[in-house]
Amino acid sequence: MMNRRTLLIAALAGAAAPMTRAYADAGMSRISAYAFTFPALSGDDIRLAAFTGKPLLVVNTASLCGYTPQYAGLQELWGEFRERGLTVIGVPSNDFGSQEPGGTSEITETAHHQYGVTFPITAKAVVVGAKAHPFYKWAAESRPREVPRWNFHKYLIGRDGYIAGVFPSAVEPTDTRIKTAVAKALADS
Numbered sequence: 001m002m003n004r005r006t007l008l009i010a011a012l013a014g015a016a017a018p019m020t021r022a023y024a025d026a027g028m029s030r031i032s033a034y035a036f037t038f039p040a041l042s043g044d045d046i047r048l049a050a051f052t053g054k055p056l057l058v059v060n061t062a063s064l065c066g067y068t069p070q071y072a073g074l075q076e077l078w079g080e081f082r083e084r085g086l087t088v089i090g091v092p093s094n095d096f097g098s099q100e101p102g103g104t105s106e107i108t109e110t111a112h113h114q115y116g117v118t119f120p121i122t123a124k125a126v127v128v129g130a131k132a133h134p135f136y137k138w139a140a141e142s143r144p145r146e147v148p149r150w151n152f153h154k155y156l157i158g159r160d161g162y163i164a165g166v167f168p169s170a171v172e173p174t175d176t177r178i179k180t181a182v183a184k185a186l187a188d189s
Contacts, residue, residue: 030162031138032160032161032162033048033056033058033135033139033157033161033162033163034048034049034051034052034161035048035049035138035161036048036133036134036135037049038089038091038122038123038125038133038135039122039123040120040121040122040123041092041107041108041111041121041122041123046089046120046122048089048135051087052161053159054085054086054087054159055085055086055087055156055157055158055159055164055182055185055186056086056087056088056089056155056156056157057077057078057086057087057088057089057154057155057156057173057178057182058089058091058135058139058154058155058157059074059088059089059090059091059152059153059154059155059173060091060092060093060095060125060127060136060151060152060153061090061091061092061093061100061111061121061151061152062092062093062094062096062097062099062100062151062152063092063099063100063102063106063107063109063110063111064099064100064101065096065097065099065100065150065151065152067150067151067152067169067170068110068115068151068152069115070152070172070173071090071110071111071114071115071117072115072116073172073173073174074090074117074119074173075088075115075116075117075118075119076173076174077173077174077178077179077182078118078119080179081182081183081186082119084186085186086182086185086186087119087120088119088120089119089120089121089122090111090117090119090120090121090122091121091122091125092107092111092121092122092123092124092125093124093125093126093127093148093151094124095126095127095129095148096148096149096150096151097150099151100124100151103124104123107121107124108121127148127153128140128147128148136148139155139163142162142163143163143166146166148169149168149169150169151169152169153167153168153169154166154167154168154171154173156181156182156185157185158185158188159185159186159188160188164181164184164185164188165178165181165185167181
């Protein structure tokens with residue numbers, strides 16, 4: 001005859017088994033950054049799936065920000081690591097200080113003409129809050145304490161499609177911390 005304790009343990013073990021399986025199944029099918037697509041500034045789509053297995057540096061940008069000169073550093077970083085597989089993606093956003101008020105032509109003027117950017121640039125997107133682009137909602141869920149707080153916040157996505165590093169606005173793209181993290185992400189298999 002079973003006592004209450006044995007019965008309770010058996011009941012809890014039985015209840016935990018489906019939860020464990022569900023959790024394992026969910027973990028096996030976790031969404032990675034490669035599941036997302038951004039409309040491109042040029043009108044096409046930037047499908048992150050096209051970069052599967054390669055690191056990405058996704059940066060929310062703005063044309064009228066004190067950090068806007070970081071476009072040059074992002075271009076330099078991309079030039080240094082592009083051939084090894086890194087892609088930099090700029091995501092213009094007007095979320096902070098209304099510092100990206102213009103449209104496609106103004107963003108193009110700043111990024112491409114003033115700073116010589118050749119890496120992919122998305123169309124303007126929301127990066128924080130309820131209306132954030134799905135990539136940024138995913139990143140906020142993955143790293144809730146490391147969400148963008150200003151323009152030029154940087155997410156490094158590793159070869160596995162998950163966040164490998166987060167760098168706030170004040171960290172320059174050519175900073176040793178970013179270069180080291182990019183080199184490590186490129187070396188990881």
